[in-house]
Amino acid sequence: MEAASLPGGERSTLERSPLARLPDRALKYGLTLLAALILALIVYFFIRLVGEARPAFAKFGVFGFTFDKDWNVSAETFGALPLLIGTLITSALALLVGVPVAVATAIYITELCPGRVRAPVTALIELLAAVPSVVYGLWGIFFLAPKLQPAEQWLANRLSFIPFIGGGAVTIPNYFVAGLILAIMILPIVSAISREVMSTVPADHKEAALGLGATRWEMIRMAVLPYCRGGIIGGAMLGLGRALGETIAVAILIGDAPQLGKHLFGQGYSLAAVIANEFGEAQGLHRSALFAAGLVLFVLTLIVNAIARVVVVRAARTGAPNSPAQSAPPAIAGAAGV
């Protein structure tokens, strides 16, 4: 019972010698240093990027560079508006087409499909995420764009009364096809996050709706969708972040025309695509302008992703107070990473 009867005698028994504590300390501080290093690295990269972009911003002004509509390499005037618009148009189109389809797949998988089909359909949707961007570009330019051209032309002729959408001749690389490919590319992530959120809807809510005589669809509309709205919006925002930054597929499909496209089915350019295509030969001010375009893109995706994270985390926290939801934020972050 007394301390003296314990083995170890005089020194306080649970204390390790300083030498034995060394590996512990080393591991702890080593790992802390590693984490701090990664933080420092990101900040350092950002500062250097701003530094490299400064000549372009100094010449045209931050506002002037971002919103001027002239991108002319030979005249050394650089305004990123056509690129910004191209990025926004293609991403908006991706959301418009991709999100409803992705939400439909998520509803089908979590609520409607027979048990046997669930795993294969999920795996197939996830397979879309495994296809590299450059392969989407390859398929898009040699299959999708030529096959869609007649349909696009028909649409453009029918809708000629709407400014920007109608009129004009359809070119093979164009905003529309680029947006469509982006829609396919963001589908798996939006679908994965929507599924994740839908699986947290308490069975009670669904059973209560069905018990009150709701049809399947009414149950989905009244019990599932309102509960998941935040999560779906967050997932769509993460998809938007992906679409904004997507480079190679867009570079292949958007048509490399650094001017404001005349219409939806014409050629344009995007922020990421211009960097991919022009950076190799760029010198001096041109290169600085490309860094500046990169910075604009970086800040744009940062804002979109930050909003998305807040929305997803809040949706997971307030939407589902019971235990399965507690694991939702890290799981969602994991899915977002893949």
Add this chain to the structure above:
Amino acid sequence: MSDDRFAQFTLSPGRRRRDRIARSAILAGTVIALIPLLLIVYYLLQKGLGSWSPSFFTTDPTGNTFFKHSSIGGIQSAILGTIEIVALASAISIPAGIGVAVWLVEYGRNSWFANAVRFFVDVLTGVPSIIFGLFIYIVLIVGTGSTYAGYKGSFALSLLMLPVVIRSAEVILLLVPGALRESALALGAPRWRVIFSIVLPTALPGMVTGVLLAIARAAGETAPLLFTAGATFKTSTNLGGFMNSLPVQIYNDVTSPTTSVVNRAWGAALTLVTMILVLNLIARLVAKRSRLA
């Protein structure tokens, strides 16, 4: 009586119709989502298999694009380049990523600093891949006044892999039961022994899945390699020089006006997709075996 009872369960035609329309729309959406996948796989196989041949994998591209098929060469340097670049990127990002994840779970927990690290890792997840290329270009090419090199491509890819590895490893490490750690600590094991002998071995199979998915993602990336690793024709084992890779080779071939070169792009794309699918398949099998994930 019985009529009344049935009446309760009979839907009005309008509701029934709306239910049916909505359900078919959802099913149609799912089918629409799968059509591009089937078409991509079909075209990849149709066009890609046509250009596969033994010499396709054992010769380097010649850069000669104006003559007949036999003289344009294969994709040997691209395959080996991709493997070398991704291997080095993994060697950097896997230990670093798992280290940070261990720190987050075992030491940082919910401190403000740990949350700051988590926030920055999330920021990294959302950064467009081409921006990583710009970062590395600024630091390792402008900064050193040198030119493209394979290892610089690896650094760019490792930045891209890092957040995926950290987040997936963290999720798995959190699943390791606290009782395991406490038992080991109660037996007198020091913290580092607990981490290396108990926590990491328990979490290993689950972490392998995340790591493999990170590798698969990095292998398909073109944008970060364009102005870090460059592009070349020759097979190279020197990570200090220009290095070819499958995605960059495909990107360069897509823009060619010559059919045979475009066919080489299809063949290379099929090769790349096959490599990535194999990694994904292994990741899935490992995940199924793991007790944690």
